[in-house]
Amino acid sequence: MKAIVYTKYGPADVLELREVEKPAPKENEVLIKIHATTVNSGDCRVRGLNGPFLYRIPMRIMMGFRKPRKPILGVELAGEIEAVGKNVTRYKVGEKVFAFTGMRFGAYAEYSCLCEDGLLALIPGNVTYEEAAAVSFGGTTALHFLRKGNIQSARKVLVYGASGAVGTAAVQLAKYFGAEVTGVCSTANLELVKSLGADKVIDYTKEDLAKRGELYDIVFDAVGKRSRSKCKQALAPNGQYVSVVGQGIAKVRTEDLLLLKELMEKGALKPIIDRRYSFEQMSDAHRYVEKGHKTGCVAITVGHDRKL
Structure with missing residues (x-):
């Protein structure tokens, strides 16, 4: 072969x-x-x-x-x-x-x-x-870190790097879990992230997260390019910061792939x-x-x- x-x-x-x-x-x-x-x-x-x-x-x-x-x-x-x-x-x-x-x-x-x-x-x-x-790398990584952040219905989730492989999956999966999702990406990808179900989008080239004043229950750095200290400035009391860098490798289970399969079948994950x-x-x-x-x-x- x-x-x-x-x-x-x-x-x-x-x-x-x-x-x-x-x-x-x-x-x-x-x-x-x-x-x-x-x-x-x-x-x-x-x-x-x-x-x-x-x-x-x-x-x-x-x-x-x-x-x-x-x-x-x-x-x-x-x-x-x-x-x-x-x-x-x-x-x-x-x-x-x-x-x-x-x-x-x-x-x-x-x-x-x-x-x-x-x-x-x-x-x-x-x-x-x-x-x-x-779907498997981005989807299972997003699932692992959203769960690590204790994803739940009605929680406010910020996804930094919302247009990447992990980020696009994280936006859709957070919506599946019932969260209010804000996606952070560049100007060129704002419409894409909106189309994936993000309730709000932030253009990181034009806005400073630290100065917005909005707080989130989960701040998920899906690309590992945002400093931990700046991400934590956007955390609500008892909020969780999770990142694909510095917090270990995502643990993947067969059940995760079966969930991704089910969501693709329903059109809830693209x-x-x-x-x-x-x-x-x-x-x-x-x-x-x-x-x-x-x-x-x-x-x-x-x-x-x-x-x-």
Whole structure:
């Protein structure tokens, strides 16, 4: 099978299209023929090993000191089950699924094997492969941190970075939980964030949060670019500040993917895709994501008829 491989840390150019061995499912695994994956900021950080300074040594310990232990990146995928292990009961050949591989990576390939009770779920009939692939990282991250902030009905929630992969999911999920949502983004994305259900929007290029005087029960920094002290100035008494940076990695459960599936099916959660790239354009996709200006997600279409 074909896969995008990196054998050393570095810029987007280290990513190469190669022929690798096609996996075979174990007794409790399904083999997924991947039709779509994504590029998110985490993929770029791992590829370049360029996370926050304090995390660089731990990252090398986890990922490999001299070179990557897992040479195929990608944490989100959507595709069709091509084969199942003999003990698999939950899924059948031909079913369409989306999955989150997490630190196992491996989604930048034509095929992947996953445990049947792992982080995967059926794709709703009203969702494309690209949309299904684009929901798991942002959606599960948003769920984790909103819950960490004790999301409840009628609470006032501020989402800083409301136009990113996590932010667009957070706005919609906070509305699902019954919160009053204010989204913070740039001028170009105000209408998008409104369309996702935000009750109010703030243009961070024109307004200073600290000077507005409005207080929130949850302040969620969905991009990790706002200082903790400034975010806390907008907190109501007993309010909760949560951020994707400095508060650990989101814990993902199968139940979370099932909730995302249900909400997509109902039309209550719409994955936002900024750009689509072909498998061969993976390096270009990484370069675009590294600029830090994407809206929602960047999807990769995985065709199965390419030549090396």
